Amino acid sequence: MSDFISDFWSHYVTVVVLASILACALLLWVTARTRAPTGSDNTTGHVWDEDLREMNNPLPRWWVGMFVLTIVFGLGYLVAYPGLGSYGGELGWSTRSEYAGDVAAADRALEPVYAKYAAMAPEQVAGEPGAMAIGERLFLNNCAQCHGSDARGSKGFPNLTDNDWLHGGTPDKIRETITQGRTGVMPPMAAAVGTPDDVKNVANYVLSLSGSPHDSLRAGLGKSKFTACAACHGIGGVGNQAMGAPNLRDNIWLHGYGQEAIIAIINNGKTNQMPPQQGRLTEAQIQVLASYVWGMSNKAAAAP
Incomplete structure (x- = not known):
C-alpha cells in the first residue's frame, strides 16, 4: 500500500x-x-x-x-497492521520488512560459510566443490533466466561457457559486471555508413572478417565504409572490451547471424542491458558467483 x-x-x-x-x-x-x-x-x-x-x-x-x-x-x-490505504499500522509490520528480516537472518547464518571463500582467490574458489555447489544455486536463482540453466545463453544473451567476453573475462571483470550490471548500446549507423547499398556492402565485409559465407565483391566495396564502425569495433573488427564492442572476427553472433541480421543492427542499432546485482546479492555471494562463472569458461584451470 x-x-x-x-x-x-x-x-x-x-x-x-x-x-x-x-x-x-x-x-x-x-x-x-x-x-x-x-x-x-x-x-x-x-x-x-x-x-x-x-x-x-x-x-x-x-x-x-x-x-x-x-x-x-x-x-x-x-x-x-497495514490495511487502510497507506497507513502502516501501529506495529510497523509489513511483508517487505518481514522479507528483509528473513534475508538478513539467512545472510548471518551463511556468513561463516562465505567467510572461508572471501579470503581465497577466485581461481581457488573455482576449484572448491562446495563453493561451486553454492555458485550453481546462485546462478540458477539469479542468472539462468537469461543465460540459461547451462549458461550457454541464447540470442541476445551471451554464452558464459566460452572465452568470448564483451567486457572482459577475468574474475575481477566478471565480478564488476555482476555487481554494477552492463548497458551495451550500438547506435543506428546507417546514416554514417551511407546508402542502403553501402549498408549491405558493410554487412558482407563484416561477414568476411569471420570467414562466414558472403559476397566477396560487396565485401571489398564495404571495407572502406567500415571506418564508421572501426571507432568502436577497431580496425579489422577485433572489438574493444573497454567499450563492450564485440569482436567481429570470431564467428560468434550474439544478436543473429547472416546478412539480414547484420543489416538490421546497422540500420536500427541495438541496446542490451544486464541489471546490477548489487543490493540483491551480498559481496560474498557475488565473489562466489563470479568465481563460478569464471570457472565455467576456464574448466581446466579451475579443476581441483
Missing part, C-alpha cells in the same frame, strides 16, 4: 474498507431489530413440499456474538 503514487487511492481503499465493516455492523443491527410478520405458530407462512414451514427464530446469541467479535477484531487489526 505504501507504493501508491496518489493519495486518492489510499483514501479510496480506506473508505471502502471502513464502509464495508460499517455495513456489516449495520446489517447485523437491522436484522436483529427487524421481525418478519408471523402467524400464531411463529411461522412466516412459507410452505415447501406440502408440510415444510419456515420458522422465524432469531440467531443464537453466541452466533451474534461471533459476528460482533469479528467486527471488533477487524477494527483492531486495521489499527495494528
